[in-house]
Amino acid sequence: MKFFIGTTNPHKVHEIGAILHATGCEFEVTDPVDPEETESDFDGNAILKARVYAAHAKGLVISEDSGLVIPTLNGLPGPWSARFSECVIDRATWNVTDIVPAGYSREVIDRRNNERVLNLMRTIEMPRRAAMFKVVLVVARPDGAVLFSGVGTSNGWIADEMQGENGFGYDPIFVGDNTFEKTYAELDAPRKNLRSHRRKVLQEFQAWLGKFLKEQEK
Numbered sequence: 001m002k003f004f005i006g007t008t009n010p011h012k013v014h015e016i017g018a019i020l021h022a023t024g025c026e027f028e029v030t031d032p033v034d035p036e037e038t039e040s041d042f043d044g045n046a047i048l049k050a051r052v053y054a055a056h057a058k059g060l061v062i063s064e065d066s067g068l069v070i071p072t073l074n075g076l077p078g079p080w081s082a083r084f085s086e087c088v089i090d091r092a093t094w095n096v097t098d099i100v101p102a103g104y105s106r107e108v109i110d111r112r113n114n115e116r117v118l119n120l121m122r123t124i125e126m127p128r129r130a131a132m133f134k135v136v137l138v139v140a141r142p143d144g145a146v147l148f149s150g151v152g153t154s155n156g157w158i159a160d161e162m163q164g165e166n167g168f169g170y171d172p173i174f175v176g177d178n179t180f181e182k183t184y185a186e187l188d189a190p191r192k193n194l195r196s197h198r199r200k201v202l203q204e205f206q207a208w209l210g211k212f213l214k215e216q217e218k
Contacts, residue, residue, distance in 0.1 A: 005030065012064065025213070066198070088100060114170060132153055139205075172185040
């Protein structure tokens with residue numbers, strides 16, 4: 001059986017591809033369709049992306065939406081995590097009112113995203129620095145049917161400054177509740193993956209995949 005992986009992120013391709021490879025399934029990364037994420041939460045955007053990618057690839061697609069959630073900032077960066085530094089925010093309501101693309105590379109955007117979060121949090125003290133990584137993973141068919149949807153979370157808080165050279169995204173400012181005061185970027189890959197929100201949802205996906213493949217053999 002063949003699956004398409006709907007993402008251009010090499011880290012996600014590696015993690016999902018490893019599971020599919022272990023089951024003997026084929027997998028292929030889809031073209032960079034880059035669907036417009038118009039939903040206001042991870043669940044909606046994950047389903048939207050999976051359906052768009054599946055219609056384009058004409059096959060079963062695995063896609064996800066993920067990001068950082070900070071309750072003190074009304075859930076931001078949330079669904080806008082990947083482009084948070086480009087967002088226009090109404091500080092009275094903490095709602096995103098517009099996005100102004102800056103044209104920077106992914107590496108520069110990641111750094112600017114982290115800097116913006118730290119700036120918004122600079123006068124906020126614990127326990128109001130609490131934060132959560134969340135990921136929603138979806139499998140969809142070309143006709144739009146959703147075959148699987150799973151959620152993974154990791155809890156922690158926002159550090160006072162960027163620390164560590166590993167990982168990607170918001171890892172340099174996220175301290176897990178089980179990382180002994182270290183940010184995710186200060187952990188090596190095996191230690192981070194043991195605690196990762198993505199690992200949790202992939203375990204759920206792997207359990208579903210086993211059952212799904214057995215059903216296809218009948």
